[in-house]
Amino acid sequence: MPLDVAILLSVGRHPASGRSRRADLDARALELALRLGYHTRLHAIHAGDPAEPALRDYLGMGLKTLTVLPQPPGCDVLPALAHHLSQIKPALIFAGAAAETGEGSGMLPYVLARELKAALLPAIAAVELTGHGVAALQALPRGRRRRLSAAMPVLLTADRAAPPGRQSAFARARAGRIETAEAPANAPAETGAREVPARPKPKRLKIATAASAAERLRAATEMQAGRGQLLVQPPAEDAARAIFEYLVKEGILSVPGLVPADRRD
């Protein structure tokens, strides 16, 4: 029996041209779902305008059908999605971490997971099926990855570290079908926020707390000096041991059976 996998897709906007396109993170989420294998049944879902041409970009990635829940622009799509998903009862749900249009708060997967009583695995870079659940790699800063596992049902949000969406094929985009499903219409979402064009924020410079101009000048021009432990012409083995011990002490390297001094209780 194939596994039901739902993918939540939204319409993105190109950052430079402003034209509508497939959303980058949603395309990555679809790519993760397409890579799961043959024993899955994919349900691609979009809540919004069925006539949106950018939806064809997703069909071009290899989907045969895409279900659209018709919603007026600017309304809260959550009840429609929750209603539809509770009918399909998917074992896996994929979504991008945040939308490219609107406020894009990234809250929808969390509220949805809570309503569907699904485990939520955020910032996923890779996923594979295990016997009774999924094993996923979570993307952490500095290129690190964490292994997570969870029993189904699971909602996974794709990170930028997930594989990019495959190229959209024109013939497949033409051949794919867009189906419309019944969905309750909703009132426009009330965010209570005022939208203004983004004002760029400069990166913070080093905070100067000096009292006098001379101190500020010194802080701005002086080279940052280290704590300066110095070994002059040690034997190579001593030098290597000193460097290695420093790396272990600072927690850069973890030696089995050796705990850094500041982590000891």
Place this chain on the structure above:
Amino acid sequence: MSRLRIERRRCTPPAPGARLRRDPRAERLGVEPRSAPSTPGESGAPGGRIRRDPRAVRGPTRAPAPAVPAPAALPRRPPVENPDRLILAVPDLEEGRLDSHDRDLLGAARLLADSGRGVVVVLAPRGAKDDFGRAGADYLLPMAVAPGYAPEERMMAVLAAVEALRPRHVLFPDRPASGGDLGRRVAAELGERPAVRVLRLSADEAASRGNGGRSDFLRAPPRILLLAAEATDPATGALWEARPLPCIEGLPCNGWIVDEGLAATDPNAVPLSEADFIVAAGNGVTDWTAFHETAAALGAAEGGSRVVCDAGLLPRHRQVGASGSLVEPRCYLAFGIAGATQHLQGIARCERVVAVNTDLHADMVKRADLAVIADAQAVMPALASLARQKLGKSRE
């Protein structure tokens, strides 16, 4: 000329106005100086004659130069009694201590608290050791949670803290897979609409970036705030108390997510600017096999100075410095790099620098936290074999 001067000096009578001189020999022997000063302005000279000191008689003509002010101790700020608002800050404490994003978060909490008579409560795992008081915490609320990634358990602890304290605002750092995840979970559970990716914050307005980075959404700060890095400045200028509160005990949660630890990854697969640990080579490296082996044994990404990348010894995307990547690893281990200004600009944000160089006076040695004055060709194989011996089993 010099002869003349010597002659003159010999002819000069002893200078008037000499003050009491120490007689080390008399001090050694425990003998009183032959003549003690009797009145101010008169002093005993070694010869035993009383000498006048007109300046001491006149008294000081000028006020003494002010001493260099010592760095003033920070004023202590005890928590406000009967506060009218309570701000709960939940820092990530990656690596078990506050990083710059967490300090900015506490600065934001301070800003919101000090707009009235407020207090800042920091929620941290039990046993977290850091200087929370200096960072701006009035109270420290420990929570009993398991180490590692347990977002559901942490969410329950935050909900319990919110239930107990009824804070006006709850602040999280908006980082995927840590604070951003936890904050959204809490917001979903509380049914609140949070302000996320907050780039600017004041007491009456929060600006969150949205619409794919094209718009800012302005609103009064809601109850739950997820702050981007550098949204506010860290709190400085005082020492808060970080008074400990009774611990929040673990609550039952659905342990649906299982953390199975960090996965081994190829350090060279990530961009150099994101690398965690970099081993870099400069002009002083000639044994490239040993260099690559050292980097592999330590599990570090490789970097290089402009010279080695120009020479084609490392690819261009491995170059560190002003014309290459500006890197910020947790540790930067430099072999044979003298430390040109442009290179030091590239590693300006590194926390720890280790330098191996033959030149004691190189700028890189001054910058380093641990500097070894030795030939890189000798140290690299020794370090590689030591690392393989100590780490080998865990890496393979």
